[in-house]
Amino acid sequence: MIALILASAISLLALSGFIVYWFIRNKKGRPSNQKINQLTGALRSKEVQSEILIQSITDGIIVTDTAGTISLINAAAAKMSEWPAEEATGIDARAVLRLIADEKTNQAVSDDDHPLTCVLKKREGTQKTIQFNSRSGKHLFISLVISPVIDPHSSDLVGTIAVFRDVSREKSEEQQRAEFISTASHEMRTPVAAIEGYLALALNENVSKIDMKAREYLEKAHSSTQHLGKLFQDLLTSAKAEDGRLTSHPVVTEMGGFAEQLVEDLKFTAQKKGLGVEFITNSNATNAQGVVDTRGATVRPLYYSHVDPDRIREVITNVFDNAVKYTEQGKVSLGITGNDDVVQLRVGDTGPGIPVADIPHLFQKFYRVDNTATRTIGGTGLGLFICRKIVELYGGTIWAESEVGKGSTFYINLPRLSTQRATQLQQSEKTDILSE
Ligand code: ADP
DSSP: OHHHHHHHHHHHHHHHHHHHHHHHHHSSSOOOHHHHHHHHHHHHHHHHHHHHHHHHOSSEEEEEOTTSBEEEEOHHHHHHHTOOHHHHTTSBHHHHSEEEEETTTTEEOOTTTSHHHHHHHHOOOEEEEEEEEOTTOOEEEEEEEEEEEEOTTTOOEEEEEEEEEEOHHHHHHHHHHHHHHHHHHHHHHHHHHHHHHHHHHHHOTTTOOOOHHHHHHHHHHHHHHHHHHHHHHHHHHHHHHHTTOOOOOOEEEEHHHHHHHHHHHHHHHHHHTTOEEEEEEOTTOSOSOEEEOTTSOEEEEOOEEEEOHHHHHHHHHHHHHHHHHHOOSSEEEEEEEEOSSEEEEEEEEOSSOOOTTTGGGTTSTTOOOOSHHHHHSOOOSOHHHHHHHHHHHTTOEEEEEEETTTEEEEEEEEEOBOHHHHHHHHHHHHHHHHHO
16 A cells, blocks of 8 residues: 555656656746746655655655665665665665575575565566565564556556565564464364264264263264364464464475376265266366377376475365365366466366355455355364465465356466476485485
8 A cells, every 4th residue: 555655656756847847848938937946846845745754654665776776765664674775775675675585594585586576577566474684684574565666658667666564573473372272272182082082982882882862962072072173183284384384395296197196086075975076187288298198199288386295185185175065966176277387276166156255255264154054064264274375385376266056166376397397306306315
């Protein structure tokens, strides 16, 4: 928002300067000195106003040109980065906005991966919460928004504006909350598992004799305990996902074969419910590299991605199980397609669909659509949140499209590796294993 206001302020300033210049140049005859002084004074006062405004904003602001060189840095940005404005002006913003890629090793984000480089390259804004190191090496968590500044007349990119604020305190409170949830759910899982085990024994006809009424009550208690166990497990996983403790061992994975196998494993739950199951693969994809059949024809392209297959299995299983859980009749499907940069997996169903108003909230913690289906079908509202966290771990995205009464499709986009890059990575993975 601030970036938008600033962009407008800078454009207005440039525009007013241009109007004054144009006015002076185009006025018939020579303008009087008084008129010129008045206009210059007005322009100067606008400049002073903008300067005061920018310097008083408590968020850090850095304005750059198209090369990423700082042309303006406000007092808050200078304070947070510990770079005095006089020194920072004229140097590369990526040196001042030192972002950290890996919190454990304190490894800085490379210039190529820096969000500023992406904004300059793609001319699209970006937003993230990321660790930042000040000049003296002090760690801060900042919420950073970088927007491109586009000339409204020529549509040319003229620079960028970065707006950032220190969110270290919020981040540390969030971490404490996550730690509490993680410890509590870990501790509670053990007694819940014991209760579930004893209830299962009580329900086992070979072990105990109980009457029909007691069986009915114990079955209900057993199913609630199972639900509680799942809730604690999901809470633990989501707390880990939030504070970056989710274990992940990415390897080069051919997603087409992986998805095909997964459908084989998952189809039984759907078939048990009388639902059809489909695996859809894009054999017309443009990429020449592909699985080749016995006659030498390309059957389907190879979709390589660098992910932990166990984690991605968790994601697809969750989305697929949801499709089965919420669909009463028809079919569920898993599809795979992609282009040079992206592998796209999609899980479709012919279920009740999701109202438009709920779609943006589906991937938030504990969000469940309020309808008869969710009231009768059990769930924790954490599954899709965990899915989003896992997909984001690999630089991917997940979203849903749906029409009430027709069904839903969940899409998962993961970065695709070229076959050449995949082979290189596979070689280095093999070398790593041998040297271990
Ligand atoms: P839950 O444990 O409740 O299934 P999720 O996070 O997996 O939690 O899903 C969140 C909510 O999204 C669900 O409660 C349900 O309302 C809705 N939802 C998810 N998948 C589907 C689907 N395939 N069809 C209809 N609604 C869905």
